[in-house]
Amino acid sequence: MSAWLFVGSVFMIFFAYFGYPLSLKLMRPRHASVRKMSILPSVTFIIAAYNEEKRIRQKLEDTLALDYPGEKFQVIVASDGSTDGTADIVGEFEGRGVDFIQMAGRSGKEKAQKAALGHARGDIVIFSDVATALDPHGVRVIVANFADPSVGCVSSEDRLLTRDGKPCGEGVYVRYEMWVRRVESEVHSVVGLSGSFFAARKEVCRDFSGEMQSDFRMLLSAVEMGYRGVSDPKVLGYYKDIADPDKELERKVRTVVRGLTVFFESRRFLNPFRFGLFAYQLLGHKLCRWLVPFFLVIVFGANLVLALSSFFFCLLFVCQAVFYGIAAAEYVRKVPFAHSVLRIPGYFVTVNIAIALAWKLYWSGHRIVMWTSSER
Structure with missing residues (x-):
């Protein structure tokens, strides 16, 4: 035995x-490689924040500097009941086209994201954490995947940075996990998205839950609607070690x-x-x-x-x-x-x-x- x-x-x-x-x-x-194409749909970029006064200014500066037509790019910051100076800092950017939603009290990341979705105008919705840095062309690259009608959501790949912001080896396990996602994308669909940076068609967000993990549940919603989720190795989300x-x-x-x-x-x-x-x-x-x-x-x-x-x-x-x-x-x-x-x-x-x-x-x-x- x-x-x-x-x-x-x-x-x-x-x-x-x-x-x-x-x-x-x-x-x-079942699926060949994703049929990417340079497209420019309207995009809503959602950032959920809680007491992020130390990092939100840099995040917004970097987001507004992304290479995407301004008239098709909406940025929303949803503050989950922040009690520090987050609201004041985001308020400085409202004149530059950043929409700000202040939750009355703390209720969770997903509820903040759901509140932001109620104001989203874009056909494609991108979710990104404050701590995650993107390449200048990151939005264009992730959006190109939606030229394939089978794709409902797209995940970035994770990259770790050292304390001084320089690229470093992300570790065997993270590289392994990214490899698994590539294999899944080639065959059918990924089973998980990187919660720090991912995108979805707006219609996939209709059944968005404010109670459960948004990245995992978003993928399941896409699959239920007949779409698949893919991971794009050219779409990178950079974040520092804890x-x-x-x-x-x-x-x-x-x-x-x-x-x-x-x-x-x-x-x-x-x-x-x-x-x-x-x-x-x-x-x-x-x-x-x-x-x-x-x-x-x-x-x-x-x-x-x-x-x-x-x-x-x-x-x-x-x-x-x-x-x-x-x-x-x-x-x-x-x-x-x-x-x-x-x-x-x-x-x-x-x-x-x-x-x-x-x-x-x-x-x-x-x-x-x-x-x-x-x-x-």
């Missing part, structure tokens, strides 16, 4: 991270809890007779990935039992112990290892601890609507 549990759990872990994307690679692509590494686990837990909330509210998308390949993608990319912490515990326990009677399994158990030991050492040091390979265990363990904690919060009835931007 221990051997079967070990083998089965190892298989599920492998499938979640490698088997799923490789299975997509083996499929005959200033306080101790907050990284908290951020991951919050993200997964919000994702689980959308997933279980949208279980109908797991019906392959209605949603075809996307149902498989949702199961493989989301649910299987979120089940990995449980499989890891089974692998560790089963391996311990098997190690008592087998040199081979004893060796595997030592490898596991070394892997987790490296992760623990990095946590104790509070400083990432210099070599990227040595950082993999720490990041992998952090991600899966966050997922396990998120499950606990979700099943205890905890839901996350409020949000505070991470200090970067």
Whole structure:
């Protein structure tokens, strides 16, 4: 029994991270590459902000400097009950065409975005966080994807910056995640969008929820309407490392809890007779990935039992112990290892601890609507 549990759990872990994307690679692509074209539809650029007086001025200056015709470019800032100087700073830009919405009290990022949508005039709606920087031609590039009638929403790719704003290696895991999204785009649709910078057709936003994670739910709305979501490697969103590494686990837990909330509210998308390949993608990319912490515990326990009677399994158990030991050492040091390979265990363990904690919060009835931007 221990051997079967070990083998089965190892298989599920492998499938979640490698088997799923490789299975997509083996499929005959349903869609060819996105048929992009230089188009200039009207665009509404929405920025949700909460107490962003330190960063909102630069964000607005950069946004207004983006290469897109001013008469077709509407910028809306929705302040989620900010109590600092955010409103005063945004007010300085109203004469330059920036629309400002002040929520009466704090109610959450999605409700602020929904309020902004009520004033949106553009055919394409772009959502961007204050902390995310865009390339000068970012809007033109992301909009070009909507020349393809099958595309309902478009995700950017993430790029990390050092503290002084210079590009840096974004880490093995982020590069892996971006690769998975490219594979999904080639075959059918991505299963997730980068919440810091993504775009959607306005009609896809009609059923916008003010209670649930906007990027994930927006994608599901697009799929339900017969569209697909794609990731464009030429559309980049730059953001800095989180200033306080101790907050990284908290951020991951919050993200997964919000994702689980959308997933279980949208279980109908797991019906392959209605949603075809996307149902498989949702199961493989989301649910299987979120089940990995449980499989890891089974692998560790089963391996311990098997190690008592087998040199081979004893060796595997030592490898596991070394892997987790490296992760623990990095946590104790509070400083990432210099070599990227040595950082993999720490990041992998952090991600899966966050997922396990998120499950606990979700099943205890905890839901996350409020949000505070991470200090970067």
